[in-house]
Amino acid sequence: MRWRVLSALLLVMAFVAVACGDDDAATTTAAAQSCEVADLNLITAGQLTVATGEPAFPPWVGTPDGEGFDTPESGIGFEAALAYALAGELGFTDDQVVWVRTGFDDAILSAEKNFDFNLQQYSITAERDEAVDFSDPYYTTAQALVAFPDSAVAGATTLADLKDATLGAQIGTTSLDFIEEVIQPTTAPPVFDTTVDAKSALEGGQIDGLVVDLPTAYYVTAVEIEGSVIVAQFATPSAAPDEYGLLFAEGNSLRDCVNVALAALRADGTLAALEDEWLVAAGGLVVISE
Amino acid sequence: MAPTPIERIERRGPRLLWPRRSSRLSEEGARGALIAAVSTVVVFGLLLVFVLRSDAWPAVQRQFFNWSHFKKSFPLVLDGFWLDVKLFLVAEVLILVIGLTVAMARSLRGPAFLPLRIITIGYIDLARGLPLLLLILLMGFGIPALRLPGVPNSALFWGVAALVFSYAAYTAEVYRAGIDSVHESQRMSARSIGLTQTQSLWHVVVPQAVRNVIPALLNGFVSLQKDVALVFVLGVREGLREADIYNARTFNYTSYIAAAVLFLLVSVPVARLTDWYTDRDRRRKQAMST
Numbered sequence: 001m002r003w004r005v006l007s008a009l010l011l012v013m014a015f016v017a018v019a020c021g022d023d024d025a026a027t028t029t030a031a032a033q034s035c036e037v038a039d040l041n042l043i044t045a046g047q048l049t050v051a052t053g054e055p056a057f058p059p060w061v062g063t064p065d066g067e068g069f070d071t072p073e074s075g076i077g078f079e080a081a082l083a084y085a086l087a088g089e090l091g092f093t094d095d096q097v098v099w100v101r102t103g104f105d106d107a108i109l110s111a112e113k114n115f116d117f118n119l120q121q122y123s124i125t126a127e128r129d130e131a132v133d134f135s136d137p138y139y140t141t142a143q144a145l146v147a148f149p150d151s152a153v154a155g156a157t158t159l160a161d162l163k164d165a166t167l168g169a170q171i172g173t174t175s176l177d178f179i180e181e182v183i184q185p186t187t188a189p190p191v192f193d194t195t196v197d198a199k200s201a202l203e204g205g206q207i208d209g210l211v212v213d214l215p216t217a218y219y220v221t222a223v224e225i226e227g228s229v230i231v232a233q234f235a236t237p238s239a240a241p242d243e244y245g246l247l248f249a250e251g252n253s254l255r256d257c258v259n260v261a262l263a264a265l266r267a268d269g270t271l272a273a274l275e276d277e278w279l280v281a282a283g284g285l286v287v288i289s290e
Numbered sequence: 291m292a293p294t295p296i297e298r299i300e301r302r303g304p305r306l307l308w309p310r311r312s313s314r315l316s317e318e319g320a321r322g323a324l325i326a327a328v329s330t331v332v333v334f335g336l337l338l339v340f341v342l343r344s345d346a347w348p349a350v351q352r353q354f355f356n357w358s359h360f361k362k363s364f365p366l367v368l369d370g371f372w373l374d375v376k377l378f379l380v381a382e383v384l385i386l387v388i389g390l391t392v393a394m395a396r397s398l399r400g401p402a403f404l405p406l407r408i409i410t411i412g413y414i415d416l417a418r419g420l421p422l423l424l425l426i427l428l429m430g431f432g433i434p435a436l437r438l439p440g441v442p443n444s445a446l447f448w449g450v451a452a453l454v455f456s457y458a459a460y461t462a463e464v465y466r467a468g469i470d471s472v473h474e475s476q477r478m479s480a481r482s483i484g485l486t487q488t489q490s491l492w493h494v495v496v497p498q499a500v501r502n503v504i505p506a507l508l509n510g511f512v513s514l515q516k517d518v519a520l521v522f523v524l525g526v527r528e529g530l531r532e533a534d535i536y537n538a539r540t541f542n543y544t545s546y547i548a549a550a551v552l553f554l555l556v557s558v559p560v561a562r563l564t565d566w567y568t569d570r571d572r573r574r575k576q577a578m579s580t
Contacts, residue, residue: 168525172539190527192525197525200432203435204433204443205437206434206443
């Protein structure tokens, strides 16, 4: 009797192991798989169908100045440019890249995927990974400093320039840890419940600047805090940054070929150059280093 | 020599936990104490057993009463708590002075003082009618955002200002109750020996009034001692905010327990002091009337 229970248990465990091992199995077959355009697992043969959000906004598609807003076909903006770079690396011409639009959550939840991959700043999380597959990260969020142009911190270029500044952050964010552990200002950073409160403190001059991650900084300066600017991006990464990945239908073998292409873009410096061009230079950002 | 009534009463010792008993029952004192002891041990023992044996207790202990989290968070919370104590002391002094001034202004009689009475009544209605948190947000974020020249923008300054604004109104009403409780003949006598209205208030009425309302004032101390923590919404790194930050980092609530312990360590002695004072005052008055 006991043996029967035990063997049943083993059977269940083996089944679970097989089920869980699905993701890994896909990775190991990558080497064996051909990544010629003709052999790729595509929604529509002969073209790369790339999805993004609606509207697609800067600096991911288009520039903060408004150039190329919501037109990924222009190749302007970090994610738009990245998509064309990846397509080129995979062996597609620019004409063979076709853009479609999806909602942010729809793309994860819907059973039918009408794209080969989707990019609209998806943070790679274990929870989402249950429903879809992610590529290796193509962007790791940097920390950024938001302030008004007349602020004392507006000219800062090194961490030392920020030692005497009062820098605020939102509670529970990596930005707060970043201020305390990396910048280490003499004044303990004031901590706010929401960016709206932090905005009030910024407007009242109670804080010289606000530290948030760069994607948030672009949103905050464009939408939430009128007149504020992103003063700089920090060269030092935070301890637990968000990582953005391309989103694929669960089990899509195309992912492994895209990962190979992504690794090539990273190795030859293209990825870093795209980041500098569209996330730093296009926003007029200074980079603050040690 | 037979003890005086006061001595006889004071020998009974503190009556903090025991309701006053008539002398007829005091013969049963020993038996009563035994019953009280047994009953207390049984009731609290059963409660303790019930809590510790409950299925939820391990989770509660892990999340709320986690010793290692307590040790880690306590120094951080304590650090912030000193600021609470300092804020309390500064605010309380201002509140006592301003509250008394307002109460006296409101108690002045005669047609010439009507504008003064209108202003004080208006202020008290306004300050008591608004939630404290609203006042803190309004004054702490709102006024600095106006960027008026010469007006401080410190979150601490406006946090204390809001506390004083609100509490001084309540305290003024406590004082006024005290002033009204002093018999009219006292004021009349003072006036009849040639004191001005203000002089008779200050030298004759107020000293008696304050004595009458000391328990109520101490009650206000206890309340303020907790409410100073509300300045955390302005980003101030006081005790509650430090506990909040720790919780946001670890998802453990023990830091809040650490803060609770600190607040109780201050408020419980003040509450006991109030009880002791009230009790002593009542006994003295009873002694005087016999």
